[in-house]
Amino acid sequence: MSRPITASLNLEALRQNLQIIRRAASGARVWSVVKANAYGHGLDRVWSALGATDGFALLNLEEAILLRERGWKGPILMLEGFFHADELELFDKYRLTTSLHSNWQVKALASAKLHDPIDVYLKMNSGMNRLGFAPERVHSIWQQLRAIPNVGELTLMAHFADAEKPDGIIEPMKRIEQAAEGLACRRSLANSAATLWHPETHFDWVRPGIILYGASPSGQWQDIAASGLKPVMTLKSEIIGIQTLHAGACVGYGSRFRAQGEQRIGIVAGGYADGYPRHAPDGTPVLVEGVKTGIVGTVSMDMLAVDLTPCPQAGIGSPVELWGEEIRIDDVAAASGTVGYELMCALAPRVPVVTL
Structure with missing residues (x-):
């Protein structure tokens, strides 16, 4: 029998989340971002639940090819473009939309031998200073691309570093508007935060x-609590051991947690080798038999400990939700000094995944 830890994926929640996003940005089309193996959910498991999207956006050629092989015929946007000029042969074959953020990419595209033009997203650096052309270069690069026969439909693309803040898009939007002045161009600007909270960025x-x-x-579940968005991934396990501590007894490596009095704890099959954050502190929320409690002691590779004081009825085999429908992944991440993105993407290959 396998270990009791499992990740379950609620595909109906994924479908509903896409519809909520459509309503939030009703005038725009939607790129469903499925990079990093669909944020750890497994692209091959979930893509069909997003079949109502207008397009998929990702990074890896292998994942783009997988979508084509599974039958997706709509647009696919490669968010970082091509990494080597010889990849353009595959971009042509599989009809992929490329972003362009560097001079060498422009030259490579101009020199490529393609069967048909490919669509291009011109990436502008709006202040995040990762990828993209400086605003003052957008006009000249745009005109340069317009003259290249290998370029099909052209769209201006940018990204926001602080869209979760009420004023986080003000300065970037000024730069974008100045850079795009006089250009009759399609735009793709809004990430998740801008999609929810800044409709002026939807385009x-x-x-x-x-x-x-x-x-x-934003990393705070309360910020989307009224949106109707639902968690797709739930990570569950069971209690596989019980310990009764006396005052002064410790739990786990480094003896980080010390009982103040007699205390009953449960040992859960789940640890950092499964993707649970090793640095989660005492009190990080967890659900045991429907009762909220917290972890105690340092998370081990394969196990973690939970305080059973609030749930004295719990015993061997009691169900444990580490994150999901009741324990929000954002809350686990916030307690652990990270973000939900990281926890999703860190789900280990050894964890069995089931779709609902």
Whole structure:
């Protein structure tokens, strides 16, 4: 019998989340962002539940080819474009939309031998300073691309570093508007936070990522609690051992937790080798038999300990939700000093995944 830890994926929640996003950005088309193996959910498991999307956005050629082989005929946007010029042969074969963020990519596309033009997203650096052309270069690059026969439909693309903040798009939007002045161009600007909270950024295409999977782009679940978005992934396990501590007894490596009095704890089959954060502190929320409690002691590779004081009825085999429908992944992440994105993507291959 396998270990009791499992991740379950609620595909109906994924479908509903996409519809909520459509309503939030009703005037725009939707790129469903499925990079990082669909944020750890498994692209091959979930893509069909997003079949009502307008397009998929991702990074890896292998994942783009997988979508084509599974039968997806709609647009696919490669968010970082091609990494080597010889990849353009596959972009042509599989009809992929490329982003362009560097001079060498423009030259490579101009020199490529393609069967048909490919669509291009011109990436502008709006202040995040990762990828993209400086605003003052957008006009000249745009005109340069317009003259290249290999370029099909052209769209201006940018990204926001602080869209979860009420004023987080003000300065970037000024730069974008100045750069795009005089250009009759399609635009794709809005990430998850901008899609939810800044309708003025929606334009032609929005690019929701984390909200598709039911977590908050701000890292605070309360910020999306009224949106109707639901968690897609639930990580569950069981109690496999019980210990009764006396005052002064410790739990786990490093003896981080010390009982103040007699205390009953449960040992759960789940640890950092499954994707649970090793640095989660005492009190990180967990659900045992429907009762909220917290972990105690340092998370081990294969196990973690939970306080059973609030749930004295719990015993061997009692169900434990580590995150999901009741224990929000954002809350686990916030307690652990990280974000829900990281926890989703860190789900280990050894954890069995079931779809509902």
